[in-house]
Structures are given as C-alpha cells and as structure tokens.
Amino acid sequence: MSAIDTITTALTHGRVDAAVEASRELLASHDLDTSLRDLGVRLGRLYTEYHAEPVDQFVARVGPTLPQGKAGLLTHPFREEHDLTAQWARRLAELGSERLANEIADHIKANKLQGAEESAHALITQIDSPEARAQRARQVGNILGALLFEKDRAAKLLRTISRAPQRFGIDGSQAVDMEEEFQRSQVAALKRERSAASMGRVELTQIVVELSRSLPGRMAIHEPNPDDFAAFGAQIRAMMRAALASYHNSKLHEVTLLLVEFSPREVSTAGALAGVEQRLATTLGRTARTVSSRVMTEVGAHPRVFDAYITFAKSHANDLLAPSVVEVLGLWRNPAAADFLAHIANDRKHAARHEAMLALGNMGGPAAEKTLTQALAHAVSGRTIDGDQRRDAIITISALGRLVRAMPAEQRGAVISAALKAIPTRDTELVIRAILNFFVGNFSTYNPAQLKWAAQVATMALWTVDRPELAKAARNAPLGFRQPLIELLERLAPHAMDTINETVMTSAKTYSAAYLAVGELYTKVPDPSQLPVLRQLLLNTFLYDDESPRSAYTRETVLDTATDEKTELRKDQVLASLIYAVGKIGGDEASAILADLFEQIRAGRLPQPGRDAADILFTAYTKSGAGQAMMKGTIPTAGNLSDSGAQAAVPHLDQAEMLQLIRDLEGSYLMAAKRRTKKVSAMAALAHAKAVAALPAIINHLADKDTIIAAAAQTALADFASPPVPKSIMSHYLDELLRTLEIGDDQTKVKLVDVFMRLGPRKSPLKERLETLAHNVNLSMATKSVLARLLEPPPEAAPPPGESHGSDLMAESAPTARNLQIGRLDRMRAYNLARQEWIRKGKHGPEPKPPD
Structure with a gap:
C-alpha cells in the first residue's frame, strides 16, 4: 500500500496521528510536488465525502512542515469547498448563539430554570477564548435583565451562575460584570416600559434568505440544469460538512432549523395572518422545488450524513425539536429511517406523530405502506369519526396520497383499493379527500375502473358535501369548495367522460351551484356527448324559480373575481355558463339547441333570461350555423329552414x-x-x-x-x-x-x-x-x-276606411313634434x-x- 493510500485510509477512520506519521514517507520522496498534488486530489475526495474534520486537522499539522509555498499544492483541489465550509461553520455558530439566547428567555418565561441554566452554560462554554466568554456572560446578563415580568426567576438564575462561575467557564470578575450588565439592562427595560428580551430570529431569517438565493427564481419554469443543482448542492453539502465537523455534531440542531424550511406545511388561518408559520417551501417556484427535493434526497442518502443525523434524531425524539427532525428525515427519503418513523407514527401520544406519517408518505416503501394502511384502518374504525380520529384520518390519507403517486402502476391500484375499502362510504369528506389525494398526475397508468369511480364520486360531490372543511382548500376560488373537484374532473374527463355525463344527468333533478360548476367543466373540456346533458340543465334552469325566498342555509354564493367578494348565485349566471358551454362545443347539434332556445324564448314558452345570459345566447347563436343563416337574411330555426320567396337585398359586411x-x-x-x-x-x-x-x-x-x-x-x-x-x-x-x-x-x-x-x-x-x-x-x-x-291614440283624425298602412314600418308618414x-x-x-x-x-x- 502506498503512502497516499495509507493516509487516505487513516483519515477515513478518523486516525489523524496515523495519517501524519504516514506522511513523513511521502515528504521524503524525490518528486515532492507531484506527490502533494496527488495527495491533494485524494484529500479533496475525502472532503466532499464529509470527512472535513480529520482532513482539516491533517492539513493543519502537516502544512507547517512543508517547504515554503508547498502547502498550497496540498489544499488547492478542495480550496473552494474548504472556504465555503468555513463560512458555514461561522454562520452556524452565529445561529447557534441566537438560538441559545432565545432559549434562555423562553425557559425563564416557562419557569424551566434547569433548561435555562443548561442553555446559559452552552452559550458561554461553546467558545474557548476567555475574552469571548466574558462577552457571552454579559450577554446572558443583558437577556435576564430585560425580563421585567419574570425578574424574580431571572435573578434566581443569575445567583446560580454567580455562586459557581467556574462551572460556566468564567471567573469571579466576569461574573461581577455579568451582574452589572443585568442591572443596566433592567434600568433600560424599565425606561422603555416593555420587555426587550425577545431576540427574534434575525440570524435564522437572514441565512434562509441567503440560502434561497442559490435556488432558481420563483418565476423560473424551465427544467433544472446541472448548474442549478450544483449551486444549491454546494451550499447544502458545505452546511452538512460544517455540522459534522462541530463538537459532538452539535450544529445539527441549527441545520435542522434551516432544512425544515424546505418542508411544505399547511399554514393555519391564524398563523397566516400573524406570519408565524410561513416557510420558504411555500414561496418556491416549480423549478426551485425540484432542485431542492433532488438535492435533499441525494444528501440524505449518504451513509456518513444519515448515520450522524439519525443518531441526533433519536436523541431529540421526545423533545420540542422532534417534529422538525422528523420532517427533515421525510425530506431526505432515506428508507433506512422507516423503522424510526414507523415507531413514532405508531405512538398515538407522540407529538410528532402526524409529521412522521407525512414523512413515511414521502419516503415510500413496504414499511411505510404497512404503517399508513394500519393507521388509516384504526382512524376510521369507530362508529363516529370525529376529533383526533378525524384529524388522524385526514393526515393519513394525505400521506397515502404522497405514497401512491410515487408507486409503480402495478402496485398503486392495490394500495388505492385497500385505502378506499377502509374509508366509510357514508363519510363524504374523507372519500373526497381520498380521491383528491390519490388521483393526481398522469392517469394513463391508473386502473380505468378506479378512474371511473373517482369521476362518479367527484361529480356527485358537486351536489352534496357533508363537511365545510373542504372549502378551505379553495376559499379564494370562484367556485368555492367545488373548484378542486372541477380541476380533478377536468383531468379525469378524457378517461371517464361518459361516467361524468351519466352522473350529472342523475343528479340534475336538484338545482344548485353545481349547475354552474358543470358549465365551467364542460367549457374547459368540450365534447359533443355533453350536449344532451346541457340541454336538460338549460331547461331545468329556465324553469327554476329564482325569486322564491330561501333561507341563509340554502342560499349559495360564488366569488366575484372583480370585487373579490362573495355574492349570491343568480340564475342568469348559471344560464350564461351553460349557454357558453353549448356554443364552445359547436356543431349542428349545438346550433339546433341554441336555435330551439332562441325560438322558445321568442315565442314566450320559456321565460326571458337576464342581460348576461341573453347576450351570451345571442353571441353564441349568431356564431352557429342557424345564426349565420339569420345574419344573411334567412329565418333561423332548429331545422335550418328559411322563408320562402326572395329576400330583400341587405348591404354586405363580412x-x-x-x-x-x-x-x-x-x-x-x-x-x-x-x-x-x-x-x-x-x-x-x-x-x-x-x-x-x-x-x-x-x-x-x-x-x-x-x-x-x-x-x-x-x-x-x-x-x-x-x-x-x-x-x-x-x-x-x-x-x-x-x-x-x-x-x-x-x-x-x-x-x-x-x-x-x-x-x-x-x-x-x-x-x-x-x-x-x-x-x-x-x-x-x-x-x-x-x-x-x-x-x-293620436289627436289627428283616423284614416279613411279601407286605407292600409302596409307592412313596412318605415312607410311615409307625417312628422310630429x-x-x-x-x-x-x-x-x-x-x-x-x-x-x-x-x-x-x-x-x-x-x-x-x-x-x-
């Protein structure tokens, strides 16, 4: 084995002393420059494989022994990675200080003095310089002094540190400086008459923003290129190298706070208004999401990174950091974490249980499928599904949706069938959530029978919905809770149009805003098979009494996109949507429907529509074959008949x-x-x-x-x-x-x-x-x-008997005032x-x- 191989093997196992000893043989070689270049290349590979700490120690010990100017040959192959890792080490240290400072204040407010003492100890002792420790001690005093409403607890912690300052890495004089800073901070806080202890998340926010700049912009919609992956991947790998090089991997805590920003999370209404639950993932564009997802999967698959993080995750499985740790494991999609996540998901009292279910959905695999299927069966097993059980069922359905979308076609059908079989058919909300989560993406590989079933359920749901929670998914959409259903039916239409038409005809006996939704759907996917359905819906709508009084519980509203306000649904809106759909389909049958409607309204057999519907009817009618005949001077009818005899010439206008x-x-x-x-x-x-x-x-x-x-x-x-x-x-x-x-x-x-x-x-x-x-x-x-x-009657005398006015409305007559x-x-x-x-x-x- 050559000296370079010996050095590489020793550093891989963390034996820096053995590597330094093996380097002496290398330094005695005749061609020193070539040997250093070769060794530098091998060290660069180790560096990129997350062995940054032993490589840095080796370079620090061997570099001074080299002839002047030769150390650069050793570090040149990985200089950029080294500098970026050093930069991340500084940023993670600053972020760690901010986190510990916030933890001290939070523990004091929660009356957890033991936790506050541990955070203060970590904040002071994480650096070695006596001057820097003295500065950190004064920082602790400043934090405690600003806690006006918890001043007794803060003073108690201050006394604990002052009694044994050596345990916190400071001496007596530095403890006195801390007490003086405590007094000054109290006076300053009293003058401001408000607490200034909250340190905020300034450093965390700044780092997240800078990290997002390495991703493609929000408006970028191109396919990711190698440069996109390289830019973001370099930052994430450098961050992980800095964390693994920290003492006992302590900086993985800060890495978790950063990586969890790339995990999507449903923001509550109150959280959205307060701006406290916003995450970076919700602001990323399609290309940026693709880049971040692939880079996370690649980094999480590395054995050295995963082994260190899973150990860290297990040590924090029962504290406040557990949900974030679980979400990061879900981002990495490493199957080796399935057992750990399944253990948390099966613990019905665990705080991170829902996050573990979603992480298993992201990860996939037989273990995740088994755990989620059993969890869904348990959640819907009761006679009434409410409270925690319903929340568990909703989260499990969402997790199963993530799982089946990434499954091969031959396995997907069985999982969907098992999940749908477990969900009670009487619970409309859960059934609809299932089809919205399971039927996503390219339907060409789905079971045709399942597609028709999904189309039938989604169409029926336009008329009847049990739970108002579905409206949250589309609260700002024109059709309200029906909007996601219409979008699903639009994708299902090429595979199940006959099923959609049959279900609409079956449900059409009940007039509701579903008529408007069907009109919007048929406008997006026009097909001649829809015309009989549209004819029936139009007749039902014309005959519906829109003026009859309705209670607030039966009154339906739609979103007016012009004013962004909810307005009561008008029959004229429904007619306009249905008539426009007929005109969009076109053809002889559509022209016949429009002509028939036109003539029935003229003859008084159907009530007059409103202005909106009448304008759309006339526009669509004039574009049809019958309407074109009318424009040329012939009488339009459903049978394309015309007046007998010659027609008067009309000036031509194309x-x-x-x-x-x-x-x-x-x-x-x-x-x-x-x-x-x-x-x-x-x-x-x-x-x-x-x-x-x-x-x-x-x-x-x-x-x-x-x-x-x-x-x-x-x-x-x-x-x-x-x-x-x-x-x-x-x-x-x-x-x-x-x-x-x-x-x-x-x-x-x-x-x-x-x-x-x-x-x-x-x-x-x-x-x-x-x-x-x-x-x-x-x-x-x-x-x-x-x-x-x-x-x-006109004041003039009547015309002589027998005199005819003729049929011409513009015949000569005497002008009047x-x-x-x-x-x-x-x-x-x-x-x-x-x-x-x-x-x-x-x-x-x-x-x-x-x-x-």
Missing part, C-alpha cells in the same frame, strides 16, 4: 369587418374625441349593414353620458329599420327593442320612446307587439308608463364624425347618409 366594428363600439378609449368618433362611425356602419349581433351594443349606448353618442345610437336604431329589411332581421330587431323595453333600465326605456315614435307605434306589426306586451301583468311601472304613451326630439344639430354632428371616419379609412364600407 364577418371580420362586423366583429371589428363591434369591438370599436364596445371598446374603452382614453380620449373623449376618439371615443366619440369610433363609436359613432361604428354604429352608423352596423346599422346600415343590418348587423343584428350589434343591436344589444347599440341599445346600451342610448343612455350614454355623451349626448352625441346617445343621439347617434337613436339614429342608428331608426336607420336599422329603413328598407330593405328582411322579415327575419326585422323580427329580431323588434324582439331586441321590446325586450329592452321590458327589462332595461328606466333611462334606456325613455330613450327608446323616440325610436318607437320614428317607427310608428300605431302601425302593424309593431302595434300588435306593443299591445301584447302591455297585457303582461308583471311589467314595471316605468314600462307601463312608456307603453301607455306609445299606444295613446315627437319624431323631431333628436336635435338636428346632434344628428348633423354625428353624420360629420361618421363621414370623417369613413374618409380616414379610405372610403371603405358603406357611405354614411346625411340626416333628413
């Missing part, structure tokens, strides 16, 4: 131009002049082209604050009915005006009077439509007043603006007509 004009009309503008020009020109062009899809937008501008835009809207509506107008377009035009007259706001209704007067309210078929509307007993007072004004309420000045301004815009666009499209 789809792209029409949509652009509608966007101009509905857009927002910073400058008032540009807003007026865009909107007036758009209304003029759309009215000239008889664009039915633009009618709701034009009507909405009747009550615009800009009088020119409002006057242009009145003119556009009147010009819309100017011949030639196909019967189908005229019918939809009147439907839209009458619907606005029925459900619109009062200001718009008043503006519509001028439009109706220009059309001639005493002429057929407008007269009959107005009279039919007047017989509706549910009309508002404003609508009744407007109808009475429109249907009031009411016809001229739209000022000629405003109309001329609107015409000038429209013409300017038409010229600016290169005279493209129909030329605006001057006012009469």
Whole structure:
C-alpha cells in the first residue's frame, strides 16, 4: 500500500496521528510536488465525502512542515469547498448563539430554570477564548435583565451562575460584570416600559434568505440544469460538512432549523395572518422545488450524513425539536429511517406523530405502506369519526396520497383499493379527500375502473358535501369548495367522460351551484356527448324559480373575481355558463339547441333570461350555423329552414369587418374625441349593414353620458329599420327593442320612446307587439308608463276606411313634434364624425347618409 493510500485510509477512520506519521514517507520522496498534488486530489475526495474534520486537522499539522509555498499544492483541489465550509461553520455558530439566547428567555418565561441554566452554560462554554466568554456572560446578563415580568426567576438564575462561575467557564470578575450588565439592562427595560428580551430570529431569517438565493427564481419554469443543482448542492453539502465537523455534531440542531424550511406545511388561518408559520417551501417556484427535493434526497442518502443525523434524531425524539427532525428525515427519503418513523407514527401520544406519517408518505416503501394502511384502518374504525380520529384520518390519507403517486402502476391500484375499502362510504369528506389525494398526475397508468369511480364520486360531490372543511382548500376560488373537484374532473374527463355525463344527468333533478360548476367543466373540456346533458340543465334552469325566498342555509354564493367578494348565485349566471358551454362545443347539434332556445324564448314558452345570459345566447347563436343563416337574411330555426320567396337585398359586411366594428363600439378609449368618433362611425356602419349581433351594443349606448353618442345610437336604431329589411332581421330587431323595453333600465326605456315614435307605434306589426306586451301583468311601472304613451291614440283624425298602412314600418308618414326630439344639430354632428371616419379609412364600407 502506498503512502497516499495509507493516509487516505487513516483519515477515513478518523486516525489523524496515523495519517501524519504516514506522511513523513511521502515528504521524503524525490518528486515532492507531484506527490502533494496527488495527495491533494485524494484529500479533496475525502472532503466532499464529509470527512472535513480529520482532513482539516491533517492539513493543519502537516502544512507547517512543508517547504515554503508547498502547502498550497496540498489544499488547492478542495480550496473552494474548504472556504465555503468555513463560512458555514461561522454562520452556524452565529445561529447557534441566537438560538441559545432565545432559549434562555423562553425557559425563564416557562419557569424551566434547569433548561435555562443548561442553555446559559452552552452559550458561554461553546467558545474557548476567555475574552469571548466574558462577552457571552454579559450577554446572558443583558437577556435576564430585560425580563421585567419574570425578574424574580431571572435573578434566581443569575445567583446560580454567580455562586459557581467556574462551572460556566468564567471567573469571579466576569461574573461581577455579568451582574452589572443585568442591572443596566433592567434600568433600560424599565425606561422603555416593555420587555426587550425577545431576540427574534434575525440570524435564522437572514441565512434562509441567503440560502434561497442559490435556488432558481420563483418565476423560473424551465427544467433544472446541472448548474442549478450544483449551486444549491454546494451550499447544502458545505452546511452538512460544517455540522459534522462541530463538537459532538452539535450544529445539527441549527441545520435542522434551516432544512425544515424546505418542508411544505399547511399554514393555519391564524398563523397566516400573524406570519408565524410561513416557510420558504411555500414561496418556491416549480423549478426551485425540484432542485431542492433532488438535492435533499441525494444528501440524505449518504451513509456518513444519515448515520450522524439519525443518531441526533433519536436523541431529540421526545423533545420540542422532534417534529422538525422528523420532517427533515421525510425530506431526505432515506428508507433506512422507516423503522424510526414507523415507531413514532405508531405512538398515538407522540407529538410528532402526524409529521412522521407525512414523512413515511414521502419516503415510500413496504414499511411505510404497512404503517399508513394500519393507521388509516384504526382512524376510521369507530362508529363516529370525529376529533383526533378525524384529524388522524385526514393526515393519513394525505400521506397515502404522497405514497401512491410515487408507486409503480402495478402496485398503486392495490394500495388505492385497500385505502378506499377502509374509508366509510357514508363519510363524504374523507372519500373526497381520498380521491383528491390519490388521483393526481398522469392517469394513463391508473386502473380505468378506479378512474371511473373517482369521476362518479367527484361529480356527485358537486351536489352534496357533508363537511365545510373542504372549502378551505379553495376559499379564494370562484367556485368555492367545488373548484378542486372541477380541476380533478377536468383531468379525469378524457378517461371517464361518459361516467361524468351519466352522473350529472342523475343528479340534475336538484338545482344548485353545481349547475354552474358543470358549465365551467364542460367549457374547459368540450365534447359533443355533453350536449344532451346541457340541454336538460338549460331547461331545468329556465324553469327554476329564482325569486322564491330561501333561507341563509340554502342560499349559495360564488366569488366575484372583480370585487373579490362573495355574492349570491343568480340564475342568469348559471344560464350564461351553460349557454357558453353549448356554443364552445359547436356543431349542428349545438346550433339546433341554441336555435330551439332562441325560438322558445321568442315565442314566450320559456321565460326571458337576464342581460348576461341573453347576450351570451345571442353571441353564441349568431356564431352557429342557424345564426349565420339569420345574419344573411334567412329565418333561423332548429331545422335550418328559411322563408320562402326572395329576400330583400341587405348591404354586405363580412364577418371580420362586423366583429371589428363591434369591438370599436364596445371598446374603452382614453380620449373623449376618439371615443366619440369610433363609436359613432361604428354604429352608423352596423346599422346600415343590418348587423343584428350589434343591436344589444347599440341599445346600451342610448343612455350614454355623451349626448352625441346617445343621439347617434337613436339614429342608428331608426336607420336599422329603413328598407330593405328582411322579415327575419326585422323580427329580431323588434324582439331586441321590446325586450329592452321590458327589462332595461328606466333611462334606456325613455330613450327608446323616440325610436318607437320614428317607427310608428300605431302601425302593424309593431302595434300588435306593443299591445301584447302591455297585457303582461308583471311589467314595471316605468314600462307601463312608456307603453301607455306609445299606444295613446293620436289627436289627428283616423284614416279613411279601407286605407292600409302596409307592412313596412318605415312607410311615409307625417312628422310630429315627437319624431323631431333628436336635435338636428346632434344628428348633423354625428353624420360629420361618421363621414370623417369613413374618409380616414379610405372610403371603405358603406357611405354614411346625411340626416333628413
């Protein structure tokens, strides 16, 4: 065996003296430089294998014996690792001092004088320099003096240290300095009239922040590259080398406080508001989480690191540090820790029991599977599952979810079946938690029968949920507790769409916010097989009485994302969601459904929807085949029939131009002049082209604050009915005006009077439509007043018998004062603006007509 091999073997076993003795042969070699380089490479390997302490001792003893300038050859291969480890040793020492200082105050407040004495002893004696120990003694006095409300206990500890200062590593004079600092601290605390003993976690927070900077940024979404792993791995390995090189591995306590920050934890509501339970893991991005997870697994798999830490973990298994130690073992995922974690998980009184279950879920393996399966069976074995039993069941289900996600496909199905068999089917909350935890990721390797079962349970849960705790998972989601279920069903849809549709049809007899959730689901994963289900849901919603009084227990709310407030669910929201889903699916069958709904609403067989649902219905309808036929002048029906006979010619405006004009009309503008020009020109062009899809937008501008835009809207509506107008377009035009007259706001209704007067309210078929509307007993007072004004007999003499008004609503008639309420000045301004815009666009499209 060569001298280098002898040195390496000795240092591996921690025998520094033997390594130094073997180095003498090496130093006597002829080619000293080459020997030192080779030895340096071997020492670098040992250093990276966490043998930092014997390597440092060896270098410290051999280096001075080398010729001048030769020591660098020995340490050059691991200089960066050595410097980084030394830096971490200093940081861990500072963090340890902060921790011990906080422990002294905490023990005094908890009346644990023995613990406070031990912490004070450790704080003073962990350094060797007499000057530094004197400074630490004064620090202890400062901490104790600031405890105003526990001053008697603090004084008792101070007396204990002063009686035997040698036991704490100080002499009598240093003890006197400590007492004087105690007095000064008391006076300072009294002046501030509040305790200043809390040292906080300044050093810990600063180190965590600096450690996070070695990870990819939060917004990084790329796949991790070798540089990402190297940067973070270097920091973690240096930290572990510094901890293993400490006296009796004492700095593993500080390492635990740092590593536990990378373990995710569900923050309670109170903790989130107070900011005391926040961890670094919750703020990491996807790439950073991947990097930290792999590095932790790699470090925890090293035998030297794991053996030292498991010994440390067993020594702290029954103190306050136990939960954090268990979480770190879960991060490492070393199967060798399974027995230790299983022992804690089976102890039903252990404080770290839940953390041990989650750690076993992270770790996986037969031992973890057996322990978690038995724990779940015990948790749900009672007649009633409540209190601690329910908490145990929820934690165990979450742990089993982590376990099955990492399992091979051939084993996953059996574990899921066993877990679901143990959970009572009557407990809806536990069943839903199970499917949300078990069915995650790529479903191509899952059992198809289990996927269909999960889809059925998740769909049924949209209608009935036993426990309100599920809402915590999505308290800020628009659909509340249904949001995670919809996200699960979205992933299950490609594998179990038929099951979802059948379950929805079975549960559809009960109207609830589940209808809205189904509409959102079908919008995300459109499929023609959903159309029969949507047809039934639409009919049920139309016939549901939304005005009936409901108690606070049956009233459902949804999150309004615009105001971030909970608002009561309206039937119009449900209709809008379902109609949009039909339009998203598309096809002939969807067009037939939309056409049928449109015609039934027109005929009065279905109640009028609200403004939101009506707008979405008309938009979706005009994009369908039947709607396109209507836009071209044919009558839309469910069977795609059209009027017989020739249709009047309508000025042509292609789809792209029409949509652009509608966007101009509905857009927002910073400058008032540009807003007026865009909107007036758009209304003029759309009215000239008889664009039915633009009618709701034009009507909405009747009550615009800009009088020119409002006057242009009145003119556009009147010009819309100017011949030639196909019967189908005229019918939809009147439907839209009458619907606005029925459900619109009062200001718009008043503006519509001028439009109706220009059309001639005493002429057929407008007269009959107005009279039919007047017989509706549910009309508002404003609508009744407007109808009475429109249907009031004219003061002029009646026309001679036999004279026919014809079917043209815009036939020649004598103007009245009411016809001229739209000022000629405003109309001329609107015409000038429209013409300017038409010229600016290169005279493209129909030329605006001057006012009469």
